[in-house]
Amino acid sequence: MTESHSLSAQALTLAYGDRTIVERLDLVIPPGRITAIVGANGCGKSTLLRALARLIPPREGQVVLDGKALHGRPTKEIARTLGLLPQSPIAPEGIAVADLVGRGRHPHQKLMSRWSAHDYEVVARALASTGIEELADRSVDELSGGQRQRAWIAMALAQETDILLLDEPTTFLDVAHQIEVLDLLTDLNREHGTTIVMVLHDMNLAARYADHLFALRAGQVVASGAPHDVLTSELIREVFDLDALVVPDPVSGSPIVLPRGRHHVTAQPEPVQTGASDGHDR
Amino acid sequence: MSADTLVPIAAQAVVAGRRRRARRRTVVTVALALGVVLVFAASLMIGQTIYGLDEVVRVILGETVPGASFTVGELRLPRAVLAILAGFAFGIAGVTFQTMLRNPLASPDIIGITAGASAAAVFGIVVLSLSETAVSVLAVTGGLLTALAIYLLSNKGGFAGTRLILIGIGVAAMLDAAITYVLSKAPSYDLQAAMRWLTGSLNGATWSVVLPLAAASLVLVPALLSRGRDLNVMRLGDDAAASLGVRIHGTRVMVIVAAVALLAFATAATGPIAFVAFMAGPIAARIVGPGGSLLLPSALVGALLVQLADLLGQFAFDSRYPVGVVTGVLGAPFLIYLLIRTNRAGGSL
Numbered sequence: 001m002t003e004s005h006s007l008s009a010q011a012l013t014l015a016y017g018d019r020t021i022v023e024r025l026d027l028v029i030p031p032g033r034i035t036a037i038v039g040a041n042g043c044g045k046s047t048l049l050r051a052l053a054r055l056i057p058p059r060e061g062q063v064v065l066d067g068k069a070l071h072g073r074p075t076k077e078i079a080r081t082l083g084l085l086p087q088s089p090i091a092p093e094g095i096a097v098a099d100l101v102g103r104g105r106h107p108h109q110k111l112m113s114r115w116s117a118h119d120y121e122v123v124a125r126a127l128a129s130t131g132i133e134e135l136a137d138r139s140v141d142e143l144s145g146g147q148r149q150r151a152w153i154a155m156a157l158a159q160e161t162d163i164l165l166l167d168e169p170t171t172f173l174d175v176a177h178q179i180e181v182l183d184l185l186t187d188l189n190r191e192h193g194t195t196i197v198m199v200l201h202d203m204n205l206a207a208r209y210a211d212h213l214f215a216l217r218a219g220q221v222v223a224s225g226a227p228h229d230v231l232t233s234e235l236i237r238e239v240f241d242l243d244a245l246v247v248p249d250p251v252s253g254s255p256i257v258l259p260r261g262r263h264h265v266t267a268q269p270e271p272v273q274t275g276a277s278d279g280h281d282r
Numbered sequence: 283m284s285a286d287t288l289v290p291i292a293a294q295a296v297v298a299g300r301r302r303r304a305r306r307r308t309v310v311t312v313a314l315a316l317g318v319v320l321v322f323a324a325s326l327m328i329g330q331t332i333y334g335l336d337e338v339v340r341v342i343l344g345e346t347v348p349g350a351s352f353t354v355g356e357l358r359l360p361r362a363v364l365a366i367l368a369g370f371a372f373g374i375a376g377v378t379f380q381t382m383l384r385n386p387l388a389s390p391d392i393i394g395i396t397a398g399a400s401a402a403a404v405f406g407i408v409v410l411s412l413s414e415t416a417v418s419v420l421a422v423t424g425g426l427l428t429a430l431a432i433y434l435l436s437n438k439g440g441f442a443g444t445r446l447i448l449i450g451i452g453v454a455a456m457l458d459a460a461i462t463y464v465l466s467k468a469p470s471y472d473l474q475a476a477m478r479w480l481t482g483s484l485n486g487a488t489w490s491v492v493l494p495l496a497a498a499s500l501v502l503v504p505a506l507l508s509r510g511r512d513l514n515v516m517r518l519g520d521d522a523a524a525s526l527g528v529r530i531h532g533t534r535v536m537v538i539v540a541a542v543a544l545l546a547f548a549t550a551a552t553g554p555i556a557f558v559a560f561m562a563g564p565i566a567a568r569i570v571g572p573g574g575s576l577l578l579p580s581a582l583v584g585a586l587l588v589q590l591a592d593l594l595g596q597f598a599f600d601s602r603y604p605v606g607v608v609t610g611v612l613g614a615p616f617l618i619y620l621l622i623r624t625n626r627a628g629g630s631l
Contacts, residue, residue: 050521053524053525054524054525055521055524055525075524075527075528075529076527077527078527079525079526079527080527082525083525083526084521084522084525085522085525086519086521086522086525088519089518089519089521089522090384090517090518090519090522091518092517092518092572092573093567093572094571094572094573095572095573096299096303096572096573098296098299098300099300099303099572099573102300103515103518103526104526106511106515106526106527106528107526107527109511111508111511112508112511115300117293120293120296120297120300121292121293123293123296124292124293124295124296125292125293127296128292133292133295136295136296136299137295137299137302139572159526165525
């Protein structure tokens with residue numbers, strides 16, 4: 001996986017029926033980097049991700065992979081370069097973890113062909129790198145939420161694509177598992193140069209883990225760039241209509257968003273005191 | 283398989299696990315096929331007169347055996363072949379729908395497709411007084427048109443499996459009402475023929491009934507089996523399957539057309555044998571184990587169900603019952619069981 005692939009949207013318009021979600025949007029996914037798409041509910045970020053993965057045909061414009069428009073190309077061929085982990089995939093009842101992960105080999109297999117040695121090796125590696133080898137023969141139904149998400153990511157890894165899109169890979173996970181999944185994706189990016197594009201709800205995790213942010217508002221990119229450069233209180237106001245303080249995260253140095261709601265806000269906005277909780281006494 | 287010498291040690295566990303599950307599938311599938319063959323042989327031997335296996339084999343090989351040539355060759359053989367073909371068709375068509383729509387209730391006998399074929403047939407017999415062949419053609423057309431109507435009605439604003447099932451159940455109820463109405467107006471000499479379209483029966487089995495279904499199976503069964511792997515991936519959900527390179531829309535249309543056509547041919551031959559399409563898939567899923575494609579095992583379970591139910595209906599009671607009555611009695615409690623279970627676990631198959 002050394003060659004890097006390019007993925008971009010050109011004047012992309014997406015619509016469900018006569019409801020336009022995204023209008024004439026242009027973006028270029030930075031190859032070999034981790035990109036997060038952020039924005040408020042309903043801003044079109046999941047729709048955009050699904051269109052980048054050819055699951056929605058463009059109303060106008062196009063998604064371009066390696067210089068060629070996605071739409072109309074053989075879908076199995078695309079599936080060897082571009083993978084998507086949907087927000088809520090369905091695990092068939094009783095399926096073993098190894099078999100679920102093995103589904104990732106589908107685009108590499110012919111109609112009636114058996115599994116090759118390479119197929120087995122890739123599945124074993126995907127299980128190992130997500131830390132679930134010992135669960136291989138267990139039923140997916142028995143797994144915890146975090147283990148299950150790792151199994152799905154292992155399936156996406158088994159697909160061996162250079163570009164991996166993920167729709168909110170951390171939803172339904174507790175904070176420890178969220179970090180675990182994002183660390184795993186970072187490993188994947190650093191070790192194999194896999195281009196990762198994910199939709200994330202959590203601005204702070206997006207700012208910490210992504211090299212590049214796209215902030216969406218009403219189907220338009222309102223900011224694009226490194227989290228340091230684009231994540232400001234003005235952007236938070238524009239995207240989320242929320243008053244917030246943006247300060248450097250003491251752990252990672254990336255920007256962190258501290259929302260100011262109507263309650264529990266001290267008079268002085270700055271500086272941040274760790275451990276203090278003045279607000280609670282009011 | 284040559285794979286185990288080439289794969290690294292870490293992958294050996296994956297190989298072993300997959301092989302274990304595959305072995306169970308193979309053993310169960312072979313056992314089911316053997317069961318079909320055994321019951322087939324038994325149903326040729328058993329009857330008013332019991333013939334030995336040697337006599338049956340000689341009849342099949344084309345020798346003339348006094349008595350047996352007619353009873354076995356002309357009466358029992360077409361019936362036994364029809365039982366297998368119809369059961370196979372109902373089983374594979376049923377599990378295709380259940381897999382594709384990820385719901386055991388989505389079987390074609392529940393969502394009105396079989397009822398469409400039956401309604402067309404009853405209309406053809408009672409109102410149009412058509413010949414047997416013309417009735418079969420009409421039944422196949424009726425099944426396909428019903429499926430098309432249900433698909434179009436449920437496809438408004440994006441395909442949704444649950445909507446299709448609910449619309450199908452409504453359509454089935456309407457068609458059943460139509461069948462009952464036509465039958466209530468029917469002259470008594472038509473009732474005998476028309477009743478077959480209500481319960482499903484192998485009594486009409488002759489070679490002229492068997493052949494169209496056999497020919498259709500020869501084309502449609504391989505077509506369905508070739509999509510087994512894609513269907514299996516589609517169980518992960520449309521988005522996941524599409525990003526794994528499955529052509530969702532094309533596969534769905536192709537599979538629906540093949541399954542409905544097969545089902546309509548089977549219904550034209552035997553009438554709607556109740557609940558076979560519905561029961562075969564879930565039974566197969568339980569004995570085969572999760573993971574693999576259910577198409578072939580379900581088809582074999584369907585064949586076995588029809589064979590056994592027909593033997594029961596013919597010989598287990600004082601009077602003879604059509605096969606559909608027996609499967610109906612078995613199927614109704616099974617439907618209730620699945621409904622309770624699906625509600626509790628939200629399970630798919």
